[in-house]
Amino acid sequence: MALQWGYKRAFLRCLLLFVVGVVLQCVVGDFDNGFLRYPWGLILAVNYLYLLILLHFQRDKWRWVNRLSDHYASVSALGSMVLITIIFGLTRQDTSTEGVVGLLGFSRMTSSWPFNLLLFYFTTTIGLSVVDDLHHWRQRKLAAMMSHVAVFVVLTCGMFGSADKMRITVNAHLERPVAEGVDANGVSHALPFAITLKEFVMEEYPPKLYLLDTCSETSSQEFLSVDDASVEGEIEGWYLKVERMYDMAGRMPESSEWRDMLHTGAAPAVYLSATNSATGESYVGWVSCGSHIFEPSYLFLGERYAIAMPRRDAKRYLSRVDVEQMSGERARFDIEVNHPARIGAWRIYQVGYDTARGRWSSVSVLECVKDGWYSAINIALWLMLAAGVVMFITAGGRSLVRRGAAEPKEKLSNSKDKEVKL
Amino acid sequence: MSWQHLIWFAAAAVVCWLSGAVLAFRSKSSWPVTAVSLCGSAIFFTFIVGMWLSLERPPMRTMGETRLWYTFFLSLAGVAVYARWRYKWVLSFSTLMSVVFICINLFKPEIHNKSLMPALQSVWFVPHVIVYMFAYAMMGAVTLFALYLWLRRPSRRPSDEEMGLCDNLIRIGWAFLSMGMIMGALWAKEAWGDFWSWDPKETWAAATWMSYLLYLHLRPRLRQDHHTAFALIIFSFLLLQMCWYGINYLPSAQGASVHVY
Numbered sequence: 001m002a003l004q005w006g007y008k009r010a011f012l013r014c015l016l017l018f019v020v021g022v023v024l025q026c027v028v029g030d031f032d033n034g035f036l037r038y039p040w041g042l043i044l045a046v047n048y049l050y051l052l053i054l055l056h057f058q059r060d061k062w063r064w065v066n067r068l069s070d071h072y073a074s075v076s077a078l079g080s081m082v083l084i085t086i087i088f089g090l091t092r093q094d095t096s097t098e099g100v101v102g103l104l105g106f107s108r109m110t111s112s113w114p115f116n117l118l119l120f121y122f123t124t125t126i127g128l129s130v131v132d133d134l135h136h137w138r139q140r141k142l143a144a145m146m147s148h149v150a151v152f153v154v155l156t157c158g159m160f161g162s163a164d165k166m167r168i169t170v171n172a173h174l175e176r177p178v179a180e181g182v183d184a185n186g187v188s189h190a191l192p193f194a195i196t197l198k199e200f201v202m203e204e205y206p207p208k209l210y211l212l213d214t215c216s217e218t219s220s221q222e223f224l225s226v227d228d229a230s231v232e233g234e235i236e237g238w239y240l241k242v243e244r245m246y247d248m249a250g251r252m253p254e255s256s257e258w259r260d261m262l263h264t265g266a267a268p269a270v271y272l273s274a275t276n277s278a279t280g281e282s283y284v285g286w287v288s289c290g291s292h293i294f295e296p297s298y299l300f301l302g303e304r305y306a307i308a309m310p311r312r313d314a315k316r317y318l319s320r321v322d323v324e325q326m327s328g329e330r331a332r333f334d335i336e337v338n339h340p341a342r343i344g345a346w347r348i349y350q351v352g353y354d355t356a357r358g359r360w361s362s363v364s365v366l367e368c369v370k371d372g373w374y375s376a377i378n379i380a381l382w383l384m385l386a387a388g389v390v391m392f393i394t395a396g397g398r399s400l401v402r403r404g405a406a407e408p409k410e411k412l413s414n415s416k417d418k419e420v421k422l
Numbered sequence: 423m424s425w426q427h428l429i430w431f432a433a434a435a436v437v438c439w440l441s442g443a444v445l446a447f448r449s450k451s452s453w454p455v456t457a458v459s460l461c462g463s464a465i466f467f468t469f470i471v472g473m474w475l476s477l478e479r480p481p482m483r484t485m486g487e488t489r490l491w492y493t494f495f496l497s498l499a500g501v502a503v504y505a506r507w508r509y510k511w512v513l514s515f516s517t518l519m520s521v522v523f524i525c526i527n528l529f530k531p532e533i534h535n536k537s538l539m540p541a542l543q544s545v546w547f548v549p550h551v552i553v554y555m556f557a558y559a560m561m562g563a564v565t566l567f568a569l570y571l572w573l574r575r576p577s578r579r580p581s582d583e584e585m586g587l588c589d590n591l592i593r594i595g596w597a598f599l600s601m602g603m604i605m606g607a608l609w610a611k612e613a614w615g616d617f618w619s620w621d622p623k624e625t626w627a628a629a630t631w632m633s634y635l636l637y638l639h640l641r642p643r644l645r646q647d648h649h650t651a652f653a654l655i656i657f658s659f660l661l662l663q664m665c666w667y668g669i670n671y672l673p674s675a676q677g678a679s680v681h682v683y
Contacts, residue, residue: 071643078636085629089622089664092674110620147600158618167615205537225535313537337540338612349615369615377617381604388601395593 010067010076017121018080021114022104030111036163038372045160052124056131069128077122084109084118116159123155143394146387153380161373168368169351172197172321181368191368192326193343199320202359204312207268209287211235212298212306219308226270237277238301243284244271250294258286258297264360265293268312274301292357311358319350319364335366346370423472425531431469432524438462439497439520443513452508459501459513466494479538482551485667486527491552493523495559499591503563507587515566541680546609554602558666560595561634564588565659572652580648588655589641596634603627622674623681626665633658 024031036044059065067073088109096107105112130152133145168189170181179194206227211220224233229245248266249258258269269288275281283301289309290296299307318336323343333341333348340347352365442459449455470490473481481487500516503509568588571580606627607617618624637654644651669675 071639074639075636078632078639082629082632082636085625085632086661088620089625089629089669090672090674093620093678143597154617208535223535314540315537316540316543338544338609340612340615347615349613351614367615371615374611378608378611381607381617385601385604388597388604391597391600392594395590395597 004072006070006072007075010072011079013067013073014076014080014118014121017117018084018114021112021117024113024117025105026103028113030105030108031113031116032111033163036160038164041160041163045156048156048160049127052127052131056128056135065128068125069132073125074129077118077125080118081122084115088115119155120159123152123159126152126155143387143391146383146390150380150384150387154377154384157373157377157380161371164370164372166368166370170195170366170368172319172364172366174198174200174362177324192346194324195348195366196322196324197319197364198322198332200317200353200361200364201320202317202353202361203315204359205315207270207289207309207312209235209240209270209272210308210310211238211301212308213304214306215304226268234277238305238307239275239277240272240307241275242270242272245269249288251297256286256297258288265291265357267291267294267296268309269297270309272299272307274299274307276301292360314358317350317353319366321348321364321366323348340369345372345374423469423476425473427472428469428524429528431465432528435462435466435469435497436517436521436524438465439513439517442501443517446504446510446513452505455513456501456505459497459504463494463497463501466490466497470494478536480548480551482547483538483542485670486531488551488555488666489523489527491555492559492562493520493527495552495556496520496523496562499556499559499563503587503591507583509587511570512563512567515570516563519562519566541613544609544612546605546612550602550605550609553598553605557595557598557602558662560591560598561659561662564591564595565655567591568652568655571648585648585651588651592634592637592655596631596638599627599631599634603631621681622669622672622679623665626661626669630658630661630665633661 055062055065055068059069087106091101091106091109093109094107096102101107105114109115126148130145130148133141133148138145166183166189168181168183168191170178170191172178172195174197177194177196180188180190182188206225208223208225210223213219220236222235224231224235224240224242226242226245229242231245232239232241234240246258246260246269248260248262249269250261250263250266251258251269258271267288267290269286271284271286273282273284275283281302283299285299286297287299287307287309288294288297289311296309301307316336318334320332320334321341322330322332323341324330325343331343335341335348335350337350340349342348347369349367349369350364351367354361354363438458439462442455442462445455445458470481473487473490481490496516497520500513503512503516564587567584571584571588606624610619611617633654637651637658640654641651664672669679669681
């Protein structure tokens with residue numbers, strides 16, 4: 001197989017970047033993006049764009065600029081990113097600094113120098129390609145141009161805006177305004193608004209009954225979903241027939257019987273019979289998952305097996321909150337998973353609740369995320385989506401290799417660019 | 423409709439797909455081949471729709487459910503390639519692959535229930551999965567084709583048309599990979615505030631996407647070097663396997679991915 005000098009040189013450049021990254025990693029430790037905090041990230045991003053445009057127009061004077069934007073640079077940057085991303089995928093990301101992997105920063109890949117240098121090189125090759133695309137507009141390459149622009153904007157915003165993102169977790173208690181939260185490191189931050197939880201609503205799926213093996217402490221794969229009070233079915237040789245079912249039930253202390261009860265802490269309860277299909281032995285009794293107030297109930301089937309009901313799965317949960325901004329402006333939002341509230345550059349996400357209390361939770365865990373670069377990245381992603389559609393529509397018929405296409409011109413001009421046999 | 427009905431729908435679909443594959447070699451006209459094969463896909467799609475209705479949610483949550491879509495799209499990709507380029511063997515390949523995935527689903531049935539966690543209740547869920555499964559099917563088809571071209575008699579070099587087909591399938595597959603990835607990013611932003619969080623699934627998706635992109639960039643300079651092109655197609659497909667289900671077994675991803683299912 002022949003490997004052209006252009007490829008060799010380009011890949012050597014990536015190897016050099018990788019080695020420099022490893023040295024920096026060993027000497028100065030993780031890459032700290034703190035210097036990119038607003039406004040410096042924005043200032044550097046603007047200067048970076050200016051530099052790319054300047055380099056493009058000086059490419060005839062400086063041959064090394066050509067080498068940053070030619071085909072070999074693209075291939076080497078992509079190839080290097082594929083390799084380092086595979087290492088990324090194979091390495092457990094756990095902030096460990098132990099061993100060679102920890103020393104090289106691979107266990108903290110997004111903070112490691114080798115990864116960030118290669119990513120910056122990759123972004124720069126795309127950036128130069130974008131400037132060239134925009135300078136020499138070619139209708140034929142529309143999908144590729146759209147993809148280049150979109151990927152470049154996403155990567156540039158991702159790099160220069162990485163330090164501006166804030167993610168604050170807030171525990172909102174019913175009727176108690178809260179205006180601060182903690183970040184991932186446990187550091188407290190004040191918010192530019194106060195959140196008051198007015199209501200927490202949860203819908204749950206019907207309860208499910210499983211067969212428990214108390215010896216092996218495993219539960220059956222099969223289950224019976226109790227959608228109503230007349231459900232019956234078989235689980236691993238036991239025929240179950242539901243005779244009564246309460247969606248909200250409770251029981252008195254020392255009593256084994258569950259009653260219909262509309263009360264905080266009420267839990268679903270099922271009265272059922274279980275008959276062994278092979279031996280005919282039969283048992284009846286109550287089964288409930290219980291709650292933070294009531295103990296769960298199991299129906300024991302002899303010494304080894306039991307019928308159990310785990311806590312119901314959440315179908316959806318919603319926090320109704322009032323948000324008051326520093327200006328005094330108030331607004332009410334219903335926040336649920338996939339439906340965050342938006343206040344300026346902030347978004348408030350529903351992330352959790354008091355799982356011990358479930359539907360009776362009086363606290364909602366919310367996450368306030370500030371992302372000043374959201375709009376630029378969002379537009380670029382939609383552009384990328386459109387590029388995919390254009391590429392699909394325009395694909396078909398045309399090969400990537402144009403018939404009779406000449407060998408690349410740029411390498412012919414260079415005396416060193418001869419084919420080298422491996 | 424329940425999982426037990428799969429065998430009957432699958433049997434009927436496979437009979438149609440096999441008939442189409444045989445007819446491709448015997449029939450002079452392409453429309454009976456296309457019609458019979460599409461009939462098989464329609465029967466299989468009926469089962470998917472039936473599951474959708476009975477589960478009261480899209481059947482896309484478990485690995486077995488994604489295999490249903492993969493089977494369906496693989497059959498469609500085979501018919502599309504046959505209808506466009508008249509490759510007779512492609513229907514045999516797509517039928518064989520579809521049968522393999524049906525057998526996996528029959529011999530390794532998964533328990534399916536109606537529960538759909540809140541994070542999956544998004545407008546992006548259905549298009550994200552369908553677009554990805556279509557991309558996987560296209561990449562599966564092109565990998566089979568590349569293997570066929572690579573392993574057949576060394577004296578028969580791939581023609582420009584055959585390499586052109588590889589290029590086109592990858593271009594279409596990559597376009598869908600990109601769209602699937604972008605839909606995932608837009609969904610992730612709505613769900614938990616990050617477009618991209620380097621979750622193991624996302625990391626392998628990025629490696630796969632860049633590897634196919636490397637093929638698209640490298641191919642114009644690989645006019646005579648088919649070996650490198652085929653090797654890159656197969657390597658990229660291996661990355662895709664890691665992204666699809668490999669991370670379920672990968673030690674570095676255990677307990678670290680929200681995408682393990």
